[in-house]
Amino acid sequence: MFRWIGVLLVAVTLGGCTIPKVPFDRAAAGHVKTIGIVTPAFPTGPSVELATSVGQSFGLIGALVDAAMLADRNARFGKVLEQQNFSAIDTYTRHLADRLTARGYAVKPIAIKRESAEFAASYPPHGETGVDAYLDTVVISYGYIAAGIASNTPYRPRFLVRARLANATDTAVLMEDAVIYNHVGPAAMQSQAVTLAPDAAHRFDTFDILLADPENAVRGLRTATEQSAEAISHLLK
DSSP: OHHHHHHHHHHHHHHTTOSOOBOOOTTTTTTOOEEEEEOOBOOSSOEEEESSOGGGGSHHHHHHHHHHHHHHHHHHHHHHHHHTTOOHHHHHHHHHHHHHHHTTOEEEEEOOOOOSSSOOSOOOOHHHHOOSEEEEEEEEEEEEEESSSSTTSOBEEEEEEEEEEEETTTOOEEEEEEEEESOOSOGGGGGGSEEEOOOTTOOBSSHHHHHHOHHHHHHHHHHHHHHHHHHHHHTTO
């Protein structure tokens, strides 16, 4: 339940125009040749969400029922990912490094300990890592989301991530943005993030249908994960 509340808070923050949006100027940041990809902040597991549900009309009791159903869906889908040997964090980190390399950067993994689902408060000293900038990403949610319970609001893959590039010597912010694969929510969020349309090949009318087709479900999430990493690399073109 706390993870779901966190997702809502992030949605409100983005929609409320309170998150800085700092475009990257590669010409001005010409010294950035080597990027340290710090350990991304990641949820403990996937989330299979309903943006609207019957329970939302029944106050606290409805919220508790929704939270219990969310926890059950998350656990069941998490088992699907395990059975399909899919790791979202490994896929995301590997693809992010590959795409940055393709854009001409040298990349280096930088291990840090995460205390919360926020950007890191500090980074290792520049002299210890030898990188020019740190790419700090916070994955808020990954999995599937449906706009509602009707048959015309199917489950589609979703990936929500915030990204920041910090100068290695003085931690000045060189880039900050957010990427949402499959935007479901307030229209104001679209102006506060890079939004990616979901692949039409991966849609499931019900959660049971999603569970019954694990290979396609994982392919959909892999696509969402990789395209989100690609979008972050595009921010540093």
